[in-house]
């Protein structure tokens with residue numbers, strides 16, 4: 566069996582659905598199909614995310630994407646409701662707080678200046694300022710912190726399902742199948758072979774397969790330096806009285822925030838062996854997260870972990886930044902949208918809109934994201950964040 570559409574989106578996680586949504590808003594007449602192999606999203610990264618959204622980056626593209634996306638997520642329930650269904654995402658404007666030791670104050674100040682220059686609200690605090698605001702925090706080994714009060718977090722599953730329902734309402738075709746091969750002819754992908762035996766041809770393809778995007782790229786002969794990187798998320802409570810916390814992050818990759826009566830977050834291990842590994846290490850909290858969290862907030866000495874889950878980052882091995890766009894001259898109609906390395910949920914609205922613009926207009930019309938293109942992979946020229954992981 567063969568089917569055809571204008572744009573075939575490969576992967577129906579947050580990137581695929583956001584791209585499909587923006588395609589239909591930019592070009593309502595376009596026939597858009599999203600191929601997703603698992604509508605239950607069991608191993609999909611999006612529902613496993615922590616939900617954090619922040620403007621605390623150093624690259625202007627990432628700050629700009631966050632400013633757009635946070636506004637979009639804040640307004641999501643209004644914009645994305647359909648005639649029959651609500652679109653709740655439980656947005657909490659809890660803020661973010663990046664903290665650094667004295668030797669990295671200069672780095673934090675430079676990043677703070679970049680965020681303010683882009684129109685973000687960001688406050689630089691010294692240790693006394695930090696202590697006054699969050700009395701439980703140990704600050705004697707800190708140099709400074711930046712607080713971004715309009716950052717926050719949302720429910721990643723709500724965001725995913727809201728995009729999905731809106732896509733359906735706008736006429737996007739959802740195909741429950743798996744892409745197993747791509748047929749390439751000239752400088753273009755012509756069709757996708759699906760596991761069911763059917764074939765889907767299209768004028769444009771979008772590789773939105775997240776942690777599996779390198780495998781889908783390989784099917785078209787495109788090398789994408791993105792690997793699956795396991796990360797744990799923990800829900801824990803304190804036991805001692807403690808103030809509410811913003812999403813606190815440090816340079817050792819400790820990151821957690823208040824969640825209900827407790828806290829949610831973890832410590833990313835960048836040296837974790839790459840692979841499709843979802844096994845949960847139940848000692849990780851006690852071994853790694855608890856000492857780091859209790860060092861910074863001594864009341865957490867009595868922390869108790871209630872739940873740990875694992876998920877995959879689609880880690881860009883070149884520079885930790887996303888790869889967006891086509892491979893000009895080689896695969897003109899095959900657009901990748903991957904490699905967000907821990908920032909994908911928050912950047913999905915901006916990235917999806919960007920890819921939709923490339924497909925519909927052949928160029929970016931709102932945010933210029935060309936520095937995040939595949940060209941830097943071909944040239945082996947990393948474009949990394951400064952001091953922010």
Ligand SMILES: Cc1cc2nc3c(=O)[nH]c(=O)nc-3n(C[C@H](O)[C@H](O)[C@H](O)COP(=O)(O)OP(=O)(O)OC[C@H]3O[C@@H](n4cnc5c(N)ncnc54)[C@H](O)[C@@H]3O)c2cc1C
Nearest residue numbers: 576578579580610611615616617744775876908909910911
């Ligand atoms: C523990 C954890 C915490 C995180 N916290 C945050 C956070 O606080 N903030 C933030 O912004 N980001 C966070 N992230 C990152 C975020 O989850 C990802 O960047 C984002 O979800 C990636 O979306 P995606 O659509 O690219 O991938 P996915 O959500 O994984 O979707 C890809 C989809 O493609 C499908 N697929 C793959 N191959 C094929 C194929 N051959 N055929 C058909 N379908 C296919 C898969 O089934 C999957 O559903 C976190 C991630 C983890 C693991």
